[in-house]
Amino acid sequence: MYGNDVIDPNEPLNAAETAAYDAAAEHEDQRGGRDTVGGDFDALLAADQRIEPRDAMPDEYRETLIRQIAQHAHSEIIGMQPEGNWITRAPSLRRKAILIAKVQDEAGHGLYLYSAAETLGIDRQELLERLHDGKQKYSSIFNYPTLTWADCGAIGWLVDGAAIMNQVPLCRCSYGPYARAMIRVCKEESFHQRQGFEILWNLMRGTESQKAMAQDAADRWWWPALAMFGPPDTGDAAKGGHTEQSMAWGIKRFSNDDLRQKFVDMTVPQAQKLGLTLPDPDLRWNEERGHWDFGQIDWDEFWQVLRGDGPCNAERIEHRRRAHDEGAWVREAANAYATKQAAREREQQQKESAA
Amino acid sequence: MSTSASSPSTDTGTTPVTEPVTGAVSSASESAHRESLPGAAENTGAAPGAKPYAAYLLGLADDAMVYAQRLGEWMTNAPQIEEDMALGNIALDLLGQARGLYPYIGSIDGTGRGEDDYAMQRDEREWHNVHLVEQERGDFADEMARLLWFSAYQVELHTSLTGSGDDVVAGVAGKALKEVRYHLDHASLWVVRLGDGTAESHRRMQAALERVLPHLAELFDDDEASVLAADLEVGVLPSTLHDAVVARVAHVVEQGTLTLPDGSRWRSRGGRAGIHSRPMGSLLAEMQHIARSHPGATW
Amino acid sequence: MSGATTPTTGAGAPSEPAQGERSWPLWEVFVRGKRGLSHVHVGSLHAPDAELALRNARDVYTRRQEGVSIWVVKADDVTASSPSEKDSFFDPAGDKIYRHPTFYDVPEDVEYL
Numbered sequence: 001m002y003g004n005d006v007i008d009p010n011e012p013l014n015a016a017e018t019a020a021y022d023a024a025a026e027h028e029d030q031r032g033g034r035d036t037v038g039g040d041f042d043a044l045l046a047a048d049q050r051i052e053p054r055d056a057m058p059d060e061y062r063e064t065l066i067r068q069i070a071q072h073a074h075s076e077i078i079g080m081q082p083e084g085n086w087i088t089r090a091p092s093l094r095r096k097a098i099l100i101a102k103v104q105d106e107a108g109h110g111l112y113l114y115s116a117a118e119t120l121g122i123d124r125q126e127l128l129e130r131l132h133d134g135k136q137k138y139s140s141i142f143n144y145p146t147l148t149w150a151d152c153g154a155i156g157w158l159v160d161g162a163a164i165m166n167q168v169p170l171c172r173c174s175y176g177p178y179a180r181a182m183i184r185v186c187k188e189e190s191f192h193q194r195q196g197f198e199i200l201w202n203l204m205r206g207t208e209s210q211k212a213m214a215q216d217a218a219d220r221w222w223w224p225a226l227a228m229f230g231p232p233d234t235g236d237a238a239k240g241g242h243t244e245q246s247m248a249w250g251i252k253r254f255s256n257d258d259l260r261q262k263f264v265d266m267t268v269p270q271a272q273k274l275g276l277t278l279p280d281p282d283l284r285w286n287e288e289r290g291h292w293d294f295g296q297i298d299w300d301e302f303w304q305v306l307r308g309d310g311p312c313n314a315e316r317i318e319h320r321r322r323a324h325d326e327g328a329w330v331r332e333a334a335n336a337y338a339t340k341q342a343a344r345e346r347e348q349q350q351k352e353s354a355a
Numbered sequence: 356m357s358t359s360a361s362s363p364s365t366d367t368g369t370t371p372v373t374e375p376v377t378g379a380v381s382s383a384s385e386s387a388h389r390e391s392l393p394g395a396a397e398n399t400g401a402a403p404g405a406k407p408y409a410a411y412l413l414g415l416a417d418d419a420m421v422y423a424q425r426l427g428e429w430m431t432n433a434p435q436i437e438e439d440m441a442l443g444n445i446a447l448d449l450l451g452q453a454r455g456l457y458p459y460i461g462s463i464d465g466t467g468r469g470e471d472d473y474a475m476q477r478d479e480r481e482w483h484n485v486h487l488v489e490q491e492r493g494d495f496a497d498e499m500a501r502l503l504w505f506s507a508y509q510v511e512l513h514t515s516l517t518g519s520g521d522d523v524v525a526g527v528a529g530k531a532l533k534e535v536r537y538h539l540d541h542a543s544l545w546v547v548r549l550g551d552g553t554a555e556s557h558r559r560m561q562a563a564l565e566r567v568l569p570h571l572a573e574l575f576d577d578d579e580a581s582v583l584a585a586d587l588e589v590g591v592l593p594s595t596l597h598d599a600v601v602a603r604v605a606h607v608v609e610q611g612t613l614t615l616p617d618g619s620r621w622r623s624r625g626g627r628a629g630i631h632s633r634p635m636g637s638l639l640a641e642m643q644h645i646a647r648s649h650p651g652a653t654w
Numbered sequence: 655m656s657g658a659t660t661p662t663t664g665a666g667a668p669s670e671p672a673q674g675e676r677s678w679p680l681w682e683v684f685v686r687g688k689r690g691l692s693h694v695h696v697g698s699l700h701a702p703d704a705e706l707a708l709r710n711a712r713d714v715y716t717r718r719q720e721g722v723s724i725w726v727v728k729a730d731d732v733t734a735s736s737p738s739e740k741d742s743f744f745d746p747a748g749d750k751i752y753r754h755p756t757f758y759d760v761p762e763d764v765e766y767l
Contacts, residue, residue, distance in 0.1 A: 054734065080430065087428075088641050090645075091646040092475065093453070093457075096423075096450060097451070100450070105717075107436050111697075149654075180697075181697070184697075209649060329553070329559065331435060332676075335552075336553045435678070437700065441709065441710070441713045444713050544705055
């Protein structure tokens with residue numbers, strides 16, 4: 001929708017527009033047909049059929065899904081903040097409109113995902129309380145600050161780009177409501193990555209200070225974006241993690257490391273096109289592997305931020321809690337009105353039936 | 356030349372009415388326009404296509420622009436996530452209305468300015484919005500009180516403007532009318548729920564209706580620009596909208612078991628002439644600082 | 655692997671929140687994509703009452719002109735068949751193949767049949 005003036009519209013910019021996405025979406029469409037197997041959980045999984053809300057399922061499967069979907073939803077809601085605080089400062093009206101629409105989409109994605117989690121028998125209110133109490137996490141990437149306007153570009157390009165990489169396979173997740181929510185999310189997400197790329201594209205064609213702003217943003221967001229895929233989970237690192245079980249359950253389709261490599265391979269040529277230097281001296285094309293080699297991710301920093309000691313952890317949760325607490329009287333009032341109104345309608349009906 | 360951006364009389368040379376004095380255009384921003392707008396030099400003086408009611412339209416556009424800016428502050432701050440989305444939609448509608456008007460105003464005020472020249476490069480004294488929309492974000496009741504009045508006003512305004520003698524204005528109004536009816540509906544639903552909800556919400560909603568009161572009269576002032584626009588059958592005389600707007604609001608207030616407060620001890624004035632209240636300076640500083648920190652940059 | 659299995663409380667049936675605030679009820683949202691199509695379930699949302707549910711649905715599910723008409727239904731008001739009744743509900747239809755036109759042998763040269 002946006003950005004066709006600077007980007008070849010036929011050139012896929014992210015995975016949501018590639019054959020992988022189409023295949024997943026088509027796969028979903030075909031689900032409409034009649035089930036051919038019984039209701040048994042293992043049999044359904046073995047037949048690559050979807051699990052639906054009222055099906056029997058192992059408690060661990062349910063718990064894993066609730067945790068994962070909730071974290072995903074929380075990430076969307078907390079993820080509104082780093083860019084949301086630039087809405088009032090966007091440097092042009094076009095950018096302002098795009099940014100409002102984007103932050104709105106993130107709210108929408110959070111809502112789609114909360115409703116998917118709710119089909120597992122948990123209330124959104126409770127999930128939000130877990131977020132506010134720090135009992136459930138959200139993506140650590142949102143604990144980094146957005147220092148300049150260029151960060152809105154870097155978030156769209158790198159963070160949303162990485163998110164799409166993670167999300168497209170989830171369109172084929174074994175749990176029906178989650179998969180359906182993800183299809184909706186992925187469809188909308190491709191505009192996010194494009195607008196981010198376009199912000200940086202314009203900056204890199206602008207003044208010296210604009211270029212410097214874009215490079216600084218790429219420097220700061222590149223490594224956290226790579227860490228978004230999670231710790232290594234192939235080879236020796238595969239033991240003891242969630243990946244193996246999640247793959248068996250059809251919740252996860254690719255390893256963290258595979259997705260990360262795909263992301264690097266997709267993003268490096270885009271960085272070259274932008275004219276940005278990615279902050280990794282070890283980044284080089286490996287002819288033998290047919291992939292880009294890249295350097296060591298600082299996992300100490302990753303764990304530190306995940307444990308709560310990142311630049312913005314406290315600020316993000318505090319903001320979210322404040323908004324929620326400040327709105328409590330509004331939500332209560334709406335409940336009170338609904339109760340009164342229902343009583344009035346009942347009374348009216350009684351009068352009518354008496355007459 | 357320095358008044359050509361805003362003064363209709365310069366262009367026609369016949370109309371005695373000029374827009375209210377807005378103070379001198381700052382020379383710095385003036386020269387920035389000139390640099391960034393190659394065609395601007397030819398457009399000064401007796402510009403072809405210049406029309407005398409640009410100042411009137413600028414008031415309408417600035418109302419929408421500044422209110423969009425304020426509503427944008429609600430994103431991540433609304434009482435429920437669904438409401439973040441709703442207020443975001445309203446902000447986008449209003450932003451769209453401003454963006455629909457600014458380039459047209461630029462084409463009829465002789466300056467050839469684009470939307471960002473208006474939004475990002477004007478100083479406070481050059482803004483023509485009413486004080487109502489520039490007031491700082493209060494609680495949710497404050498916002499619903501403001502939105503109720505402003506959207507009721509916009510519904511009446513745009514209903515009237517769909518019959519404007521200027522086709523562009525009529526077109527913008529026709530599109531806006533669909534949007535602002537929805538805004539009014541949204542505000543009405545909430546004012547009723549807050550008024551007829553809990554004791555606390557009733558108290559807050561009533562207090563919000565009192566707080567918004569001083570800023571309403573300005574919406575219905577017949578300033579020189581609107582008198583001129585109405586005379587030319589392009590605009591509508593604001594005072595003629597008053598009764599219908601009040602009737603709309605009164606109906607909602609009554610449904611919400613609330614009381615429409617009596618007249619205020621004081622009232623704001625001057626917005627249409629570029630005289631603003633304290634929050635306006637901060638609003639513009641925040642909105643414009645990136646654009647102004649990078650003169651000549653595109654984004 | 656299947657271990658302990660428990661049925662869920664139902665399609666989106668909300669449980670009581672841990673403490674304090676009473677949640678807004680959950681509504682299921684159905685959108686007619688364009689004229690001539692049925693309303694299709696697209697997801698759910700929370701709203702205190704039907705009027706706001708409808709408006710929230712408009713903002714959450716039709717931002718990109720995905721619909722020309724919306725239904726909202728309180729999730730509690732949906733009565734659903736249970737997966738445990740699936741066999742008795744749906745399997746008996748399996749052998750009534752005479753309900754399908756392909757069941758019937760007709761001469762190949764008969765038209766309009």
